[in-house]
Amino acid sequence: MYLTQPLHNAVQRDGSRPLTICGGRVRSVADSGERVSRLAAGLRALGVDRGHRVALLSTNSDRYHETLLAVAWADAVVVPLNSRWAADEVAFALADCTASVLIVDEAHLSVAEVVRGRTGVAAVVVMADGAAPPGTIGFEELIAQHEPIADSRRGDDSLLGIFYTGGTTGQPKGVMLTHANLFASAWGSLAMGDFTTPNGRLLHAAPMFHLADLATWVAGLLIGSTHVILDAFTPQGVLTAIEQYSVTDVLLVPTMVQVLADCPDAGRFDTSSLVRLIYGGSPMPAATLAAARKLFPQTGFVQAYGMTELAPVATLLGSADHDVPRLIRSAGRAAPHAEVRVVNAAGETAPTGEVGEIAVRGDHVMTGYWQRPEETARVLRDGWLFTGDAGYLDEEGYLFVVDRIKDMIITGDENVYSAEVENVLSQHPAVAACAVIGLPDARWGERVHAIIVPRDGTHPSVDELRGFCRDKLAGYKLPRSVEYVRSLPISAAGKVLKRTLRQERI
Structure with missing residues (x-):
């Protein structure tokens, strides 16, 4: 194709x-x-x-x-x-x-x-x-x-585009994707039967340069969507568009979902047309997901896990899965077009439940990085794309992503996955947003450090936060230090720039 x-x-x-609606222009x-x-x-x-x-x-x-x-x-x-x-x-x-x-x-x-x-x-x-x-x-x-x-x-296999990664780990790399890569991901996502609405109205509020939204755009082309396009995300803009244009589907990153959930005027908009909210790009805090589902009670939620190099979908967590409590923290199962496995340090497939590096194979995998053969060879091995993400598979094939490997904290010879700590901290009523990083520590090698955007100006002490987390996390995972900031550095794709946070504190 x-x-x-x-x-x-x-x-x-x-x-x-109508194919596009933008700024009142149809x-x-x-x-x-x-x-x-x-x-x-x-x-x-x-x-x-x-x-x-x-x-x-x-x-x-x-x-x-x-x-x-x-x-x-x-x-x-x-x-x-x-x-x-x-x-x-x-x-x-x-x-x-x-x-x-x-x-x-x-x-x-x-x-x-x-x-x-x-x-x-x-x-x-x-x-x-x-x-x-x-x-x-x-x-x-x-x-x-x-x-x-x-x-x-x-x-087919001709080069469609070069998509530069966000540069959260250094100089951006150009990901080469073919027509076949994009269509494999789109068709596979649609084959799930719970992705976007045929002949519906698809809202673009996330940036279209990012593969999450662009891939949804491709899926919309295939099933007859009318594309409702906003030049930028604002909560009022999204809610108004849903009401005005009877939007059926929207792709948002978790930080956008949080802003929507916090919008004091959200309840006055008619969002009953919204069939599906697709989210991905970074982990969704449990508290944010719960608030969003309350805001859109009639809407099915679908999580897509992947990355630019995968055009971008690897796994999907369908709307029915969101009603199963143990699966809320899962990224779903391999999409129909993808194979997913977890690899241990020896390069072998890890046993069920054991954390290792997530690897993905399929026709959606990039052809490589533009003019970077060595970096391509490091991540593409034997047909598998090694993602740099840490995770594990359960006995039913559900993938649980625990962290970026580079963001893992080693404290007292124990591995701490920052996303796990962030998920618990985000449930504290005084925490509007948070990020957890490892900082050098003379005794522990690294200590778990929480950076928090407070809600309503409240500043809980580190002891209070540790007490809140104690029943949900092992002792070595509890924050040993905490600081409060007005905002976190966020990439255009909605990801917290932890590399920036670490560089500013070391």
Whole structure:
């Protein structure tokens, strides 16, 4: 298959159906198909050819959706960039992938101006309604001035995109994903029968450059979704969109779910249309999940575990599983397109219940990191992608992810998984958010250190927090020190940047 195939299918079936709703602007399937074809022609006129990289730096919009399709139509490779990156980070990625064209929205035009001369980008296209600034090309102008061209229709194992990891562990790496990778993940998720609603309305509030939302977008293309697109996440924006457009499905990261659950006005919105809330990207605290299920009592919750390198889904925890108390902390079972195993330090499959490194195999596994063969070889071995996550499988094949291996704390020769401690701490009524890291300790090697965003200005002592956790955690897992902060550093994908927290404290 190829990325634009669902668009051709939709044009033939029902071209008048609304495909995108963005900022009050509604575009039909037929209109979108015409615009995508003309945009692809415009890219070709700018010199874009087979395999050339076209970078995209923008917040969510219907034009973002059109660009993803148009780059594939032109037989090029799309490179979605993190819209929260600083100029140096953007410049690094552009130079690393040797992008020939950069497409930006007006909010990121200043960044484009800074990095253009440092990266070899030949043309900058600006998503704007009016005239483009000097030295750039207008997005709408590019569409209006070019006649439609034939779709390249090249997919399967050809490179679809380069997706840069968030850089939480250092310099970003470009993950190479093919058309087949994305479709394997999308079809496998849909085969579960509990992922997105056929012919429903899919809300995009999480950033579309991130694989979690982009993969949901691909699934929506396949089953006839109308894509309701917000340029940024706000709780009022999400709740208003659900009510106004009868949204059936939404993908959110746990930090977004927490903000929704804390929204004092949430109860006044009609969210009865919401069939499903998909979440993933980082662990969901039990207290947050409980609050969200109370806010959306009619909604099924689905957890997806994976990563960019897996396009991105590896396991799924369905809505029925959420009603089984022992499974709430699980990441679900292997999705239909994936094999999952846990490997011990000797490289052997770990026994049931034993913690080891999670490894995944399937047609959704990346082809490798862009121009990084050594790093590719470290994580891709014998067909398996070694995730760097620690976890275990139970007797029914449910996966329990306990931590990133690099975030594991070794205190007094005992392993402590920070996510486990965070899950308990998050249930304390005075804790709005928290992160647990290991800090050097003369006696214990490392000590368990809790960094807490307080709720309502309350600051429980370390003894009070240890007492709260004592019945739920072994003694060596209890926090030995605690500090209070106003906020935690969060990546655009909604993950707490623990590397930043450690660097600031060591």
